[in-house]
Amino acid sequence: MTRFLVRRLGLLALVVWGVVTATFALVHATPGDPARATLGDKAPESAVQALRAEWGLDQPLGVQYWHFLTDLVSGNLGTSFQYRSPITALLAERLPTTLLLMLMAVTFAVVISLPLATWVAVRGRGGSDIGVRIFGAVAQGTPTFLIGTLLVIVFGLKLHWFPVGGYGRTTAEHLHSLVLPAMTVALGIVPMLVNSLRASLTDALQSDFVAFGHSKGLKPATVLAAYAIRNGSISGVTILGIQAGVLAGGALVVEKVFAIPGMGSLMLAGILGRDFPVVQATTLVFAGIVVVVYLITDLSYALLDPRARLT
Amino acid sequence: MRGATVGQPLLKVEGLCVDVSIQGGEYAALKDVSFTVQRAEAHGLVGESGSGKSLALRSLMGLLPSNARVSAGSAYFNGTDLFANNGRNFRKIRGTGMSMVFQEPAVALNPIARVGTQITDGIAQRKGWSRKQAREYAVHMMQLVGIPHPELRVDAYPFQLSGGMRQRVMIAASVACEPELILCDEPTTALDVTVQAQVLALFDGLRTELNAGILYVTHDLAVVSELCSTISVLYAGQLVESGSAAEVLGNPREEYTRALLAATPRIDEPGQRLRSIPGTTPALRDRPADYSFAMRMADHAPDSLSIPEEH
Numbered sequence: 001m002t003r004f005l006v007r008r009l010g011l012l013a014l015v016v017w018g019v020v021t022a023t024f025a026l027v028h029a030t031p032g033d034p035a036r037a038t039l040g041d042k043a044p045e046s047a048v049q050a051l052r053a054e055w056g057l058d059q060p061l062g063v064q065y066w067h068f069l070t071d072l073v074s075g076n077l078g079t080s081f082q083y084r085s086p087i088t089a090l091l092a093e094r095l096p097t098t099l100l101l102m103l104m105a106v107t108f109a110v111v112i113s114l115p116l117a118t119w120v121a122v123r124g125r126g127g128s129d130i131g132v133r134i135f136g137a138v139a140q141g142t143p144t145f146l147i148g149t150l151l152v153i154v155f156g157l158k159l160h161w162f163p164v165g166g167y168g169r170t171t172a173e174h175l176h177s178l179v180l181p182a183m184t185v186a187l188g189i190v191p192m193l194v195n196s197l198r199a200s201l202t203d204a205l206q207s208d209f210v211a212f213g214h215s216k217g218l219k220p221a222t223v224l225a226a227y228a229i230r231n232g233s234i235s236g237v238t239i240l241g242i243q244a245g246v247l248a249g250g251a252l253v254v255e256k257v258f259a260i261p262g263m264g265s266l267m268l269a270g271i272l273g274r275d276f277p278v279v280q281a282t283t284l285v286f287a288g289i290v291v292v293v294y295l296i297t298d299l300s301y302a303l304l305d306p307r308a309r310l311t
Numbered sequence: 312m313r314g315a316t317v318g319q320p321l322l323k324v325e326g327l328c329v330d331v332s333i334q335g336g337e338y339a340a341l342k343d344v345s346f347t348v349q350r351a352e353a354h355g356l357v358g359e360s361g362s363g364k365s366l367a368l369r370s371l372m373g374l375l376p377s378n379a380r381v382s383a384g385s386a387y388f389n390g391t392d393l394f395a396n397n398g399r400n401f402r403k404i405r406g407t408g409m410s411m412v413f414q415e416p417a418v419a420l421n422p423i424a425r426v427g428t429q430i431t432d433g434i435a436q437r438k439g440w441s442r443k444q445a446r447e448y449a450v451h452m453m454q455l456v457g458i459p460h461p462e463l464r465v466d467a468y469p470f471q472l473s474g475g476m477r478q479r480v481m482i483a484a485s486v487a488c489e490p491e492l493i494l495c496d497e498p499t500t501a502l503d504v505t506v507q508a509q510v511l512a513l514f515d516g517l518r519t520e521l522n523a524g525i526l527y528v529t530h531d532l533a534v535v536s537e538l539c540s541t542i543s544v545l546y547a548g549q550l551v552e553s554g555s556a557a558e559v560l561g562n563p564r565e566e567y568t569r570a571l572l573a574a575t576p577r578i579d580e581p582g583q584r585l586r587s588i589p590g591t592t593p594a595l596r597d598r599p600a601d602y603s604f605a606m607r608m609a610d611h612a613p614d615s616l617s618i619p620e621e622h
């Protein structure tokens with residue numbers, strides 16, 4: 001288990017370094033001068049040059065990269081050009097929102113997918129199976145923002161069950177505001193999750209070990225839960241891991257659609273304002289989130305399947 | 312005696328027919344099969360691979376694969392009609408009345424549950440046992456089936472045990488509720504000869520100690536002659552011959568039984584020449600409605616292999 005962890009953590013560090021470097025390169029290759037963007041078109045060139053010097057943008061790229069990396073390692077993410085405040089403070093404000101959004105999205109996805117997949121697998125081939133497949137194909141082909149817009153129209157504008165945007169001030173308001181965005185992200189991964197769960201549950205239901213469970217006279221519900229679902233849902237964990245990127249990307253888009261002040265909207269604001277440090281830091285954090293989700297699913301896999309603990 | 316009515320057989324199967332649907336077509340896998348098993352008696356159901364032995368056992372447990380069904384016939388366990396009441400009678404009988412030892416413990420044991428749990432989950436649910444009680448009983452049962460150091464293995468997972476130990480776990484799980492009838496599906500095929508002999512002795516002990524009936528499925532006549540007092544010979548879904556073991560094995564009436572015997576190594580006659588039966592049992596879809604063993608022999612008769620004459 002320790003070796004398992006060390007190996008995964010090593011991989012994590014490597015991935016994060018790769019992402020950070022790629023972001024640095026991309027940000028500096030994008031046309032547009034942050035100092036000019038901050039001061040406006042009418043500012044004198046000398047003021048712009050002064051600001052560039054202050055931010056270290058006049059130094060060679062290699063030197064900038066070195067400063068960027070050493071700062072990162074010491075936990076200093078820099079200062080936002082736009083907000084003129086340390087990025088760690090900005091993140092502390094926004095990261096919990098995005099994490100909560102993603103957590104709710106995963107919960108919704110699982111709560112929708114597992115019963116649906118179980119129902120279809122138990123009923124076997126037939127109408128429900130085909131229905132779910134068609135639904136899956138359609139849902140998978142629909143972009144997140146479209147699903148989000150549809151949810152807003154139905155549950156926000158027509159039914160007034162949930163706010164159509166904003167984040168509120170109390171925790172209850174936060175949770176309430178996040179329902180539609182989280183559902184939007186969830187529906188993005190539900191089709192794939194249902195499909196994979198349906199397939200593995202069907203396999204499990206036809207397996208000898210489920211027959212064996214019945215042969216011992218166990219209650220059918222016990223066999224379903226302890227034998228079929230426990231085995232069949234292992235694949236679902238893997239799918240959640242694979243979909244970690246989709247999850248993070250979905251959160252990013254959805255925060256914009258629903259005006260949620262999280263990491264996604266911070267990142268977009270950073271890109272639009274040529275706010276290099278913000279873009280770099282938010283990318284880093286998103287990459288970190290994806291990698292950590294991978295790690296968590298890997299660990300849950302090992303917890304669910306004793307055979308995986310050996311490798 | 313438990314639930315016994317004088318003169319009534321423990322299991323009475325009459326005219327059992329099982330159909331399997333393959334790609335839209337229905338094929339008869341068992342045709343008009345009848346036999347009885349008495350209390351404290353071991354009955355052998357013998358036939359080559361593909362003769363329908365596993366389907367016969369599964370139909371008696373109500374655990375046929377989803378594409379197979381009982382199309383005719385009846386089966387009475389202690390006078391209870393197994394196929395009546397829409398399958399609900401099975402639920403009362405599985406575990407305490409009948410249990411089944413599956414052919415492949417490697418796939419019939421739940422891969423992600425501890426072996427101790429799998430031995431006792433049936434009886435623990437029935438009796439409302441605590442975890443501790445169940446664990447103690449699991450250790451006791453493991454001892455009974457000859458697993459050394461059960462207290463060290465009770466928490467193991469199936470993949471951590473050898474094939475022989477897994478099969479013993481399977482047997483322990485099947486007899487945990489002290490069933491009146493044990494269905495065995497080639498339980499020793501995967502085991503080496505010494506372990507096989509131990510497992511056979513174990514079944515014989517259960518038969519005399521629990522007064523249990525045993526329906527023992529195998530392709531191995533040597534095993535049958537050791538354990539069973541009566542046998543039925545099955546070929547391609549049809550009952551070829553049945554009677555007392557001494558009678559059928561000592562003086563076989565049917566050509567198929569004689570061929571099976573000639574292909575079985577004999578312990579009392581080492582070094583004798585074995586004549587394997589030419590060909591194999593044809594697949595379900597390749598059997599004509601009136602298929603018989605004579606047709607297979609005709610297909611493989613020496614003259615049918617001769618080179619066509621030249622003109």
Ligand SMILES: Nc1ncnc2c1ncn2[C@@H]1O[C@H](COP(=O)(O)OP(=O)(O)O)[C@@H](O)[C@H]1O
Nearest residue numbers: 331340359360361362363364365366376594595
């Ligand atoms: N679920 C199934 N679908 C299709 N064919 C099957 C199925 N189960 C069994 N059969 C076929 O039925 C015949 C009898 O199978 P089985 O009962 O497993 O034989 P045995 O246990 O004697 O080897 C074989 O030809 C097998 O291929």
Ligand SMILES: [Mg+2]
Nearest residue numbers: 364365414496
């Ligand atoms: Mg078989």
